[in-house]
Amino acid sequence: MILLFRFFITFCTLFYLISNVHSEYVKEYDTYDVFYPITFQWQLNKCQQLNIPFQYRSARIHDEKPLGKPKVIRNIPGLVMCFFNAISYALTGSTKYGKVLRSNILQFMQKSEIHGGDDWQKSHIESMQHNLNEFAGSDEIFAAADYLQTSIYVFSEHISGDWMFYSKEGYDGERIKEPSIYLYHSGFEITGHFDYVIDVEHILESTFYEPTFESIFIPVLGSWQSEKMAELLESKTVAKILFKNEIVKPLDTNIVEVMEDIPKDGNSFFNSLSYCITGTIDHSAKLRELVVNFMKESVVIKTIINDESILNDRIENVSKDLVSVDGPVIYAAAELLKTSIYIYSQDDQEWDFVSKNGPNGKEVYEHCIYLNNVDHFKNIFKIVQDVYKKKSYLSE
Structure with missing residues (x-):
């Protein structure tokens, strides 16, 4: 019984540390959200702005549709680097720029009053910069959305069972109809993995949407x-x-x-x-x-x-x-x-x-x-x- 209690305390502590202090600002899924993925033109513009080479088109669905559960995902490699690899894929069509984007986003956080202004944030960023084995959490997702000026939706299978919204405008940003990045988070938070969402389930069966092409x-x-x-x-x-x-x-x-x-x-x-x-x-x-x-x-x-x-x-x-x-x-x-x-x-x-x-x-x-x-x-x-x-x- 004592061992079980210790395990429970340890699990709760780890869950808290990974979640980080800003997790209460994450906005939960709304039934009126829209699946509106980024486009090739978005990729091209962002690659040119950030001076990162475009490789392949990551966007495959052109229709807008109600935001159902993820249906088709792109596997993203990397245990610890998976979030940044997923962002790399969304941006360039390749996962090989994950480390570059991790470094760039952490530097962006360091210079930002919003993402790196208080002592805890500064300490956290410094820890992330010196330890490549630290996972991305809510702070990094919000910072990535700000860095790209593109909101990010994350579907969490085991934590919330719904979509969570990370606005490009920060913790109080509103959901608007605009091209966004959609990720799938599997597993529990301390062992979770990010993949890239290509398509979602159809909520309105009466409406026709372009299906994912079966190559x-x-x-x-x-x-x-x-x-x-x-x-x-x-x-x-x-x-x-x-x-x-x-x-x-x-x-x-x-x-x-x-x-x-x-x-x-x-x-x-x-x-x-x-x-x-x-x-x-x-x-x-x-x-x-x-x-x-x-x-x-x-x-x-x-x-x-x-x-x-x-x-x-x-x-x-x-x-x-x-x-x-x-x-x-x-x-x-x-x-x-x-x-x-x-x-x-x-x-x-x-x-x-x-x-x-x-x-x-x-x-x-x-x-x-x-x-x-x-x-x-x-x-x-x-x-x-x-x-x-x-x-x-x-x-x-």
């Missing part, structure tokens, strides 16, 4: 290879047909089988494109040249990187041998090839869609290229030749 694995065929050989490389000789038969299967997977013929270096993306088209990596340098030249004229790239000097620097850098590529270059390649590309993040175990029509392009059932990014910091790519194992949705 499909439909790899390009030999006829596509011959077409691209003739179009881009002025040849019709394909060394190897990658997919001889039509393959159509769900892409909601977390296990991929890759082709091992691609060297793990900075040329891996262009090696992969060369192999997809010709069956060899022999045309990698030519494809890099074609994509680099296309970037100079691409309207899509000028939309993603609208600063001419930054764009010119990026083009010059990408033109060099063994320099790896990131999201904007992949968008240029997809536009050049007139073929959408799916990128599987080995770190996140999730897919990102790169439309041939740019970040605003929608997913449709069509033949695509499928690549596995085995290291999203170094951007090392391999060709996906098959997919397995369906992941679970929060609700079907």
Whole structure:
């Protein structure tokens, strides 16, 4: 009995410490709240304002709808860093800027009278800066909303069972209809994890809403290879047909089988494109040249990187041998090839869609290229030749 009592006191103490002193200001879910996710334009504007590179589109739902429970989530990696990784994904379409954003938000808090003005806040921020194993709590969520000037909704499965609202205007901010970030918090507060909410359940069944697109694995065929050989490389000789038969299967997977013929270096993306088209990596340098030249004229790239000097620097850098590529270059390649590309993040175990029509392009059932990014910091790519194992949705 004494041991049980001690456990109860310990649990309550930990719960209090994690919740932090401002948790009473968190506003609970209201039946009139709206699911109104951020847009590509929001991502672009914020990335430019904060000088953080845009990678992929994170927003997939365009309809506004009543704020039901989370239905489809994006898995976010990281035990302690998950909140900042989720913010990184919302902002850039990649989780790899989580540590950068953690540092930036803590510095923002340090300079803020609201988030870092009293002694407890100063001590807490200093502790967070020196200890990477401290979880984000209510203070950090409010500060992130202020830093991004974008309100954040968090659905807590086990603590409240509802949505909690963190206003960009601070602890007394009002809910208004505006693009917001939506996160899913699983587990109890001392062991909780943040994931990114892509879609929510329909509350009003009588109203039609655009459903979440169910991505499909439909790899390009030999006829596509011959077409691209003739179009881009002025040849019709394909060394190897990658997919001889039509393959159509769900892409909601977390296990991929890759082709091992691609060297793990900075040329891996262009090696992969060369192999997809010709069956060899022999045309990698030519494809890099074609994509680099296309970037100079691409309207899509000028939309993603609208600063001419930054764009010119990026083009010059990408033109060099063994320099790896990131999201904007992949968008240029997809536009050049007139073929959408799916990128599987080995770190996140999730897919990102790169439309041939740019970040605003929608997913449709069509033949695509499928690549596995085995290291999203170094951007090392391999060709996906098959997919397995369906992941679970929060609700079907």
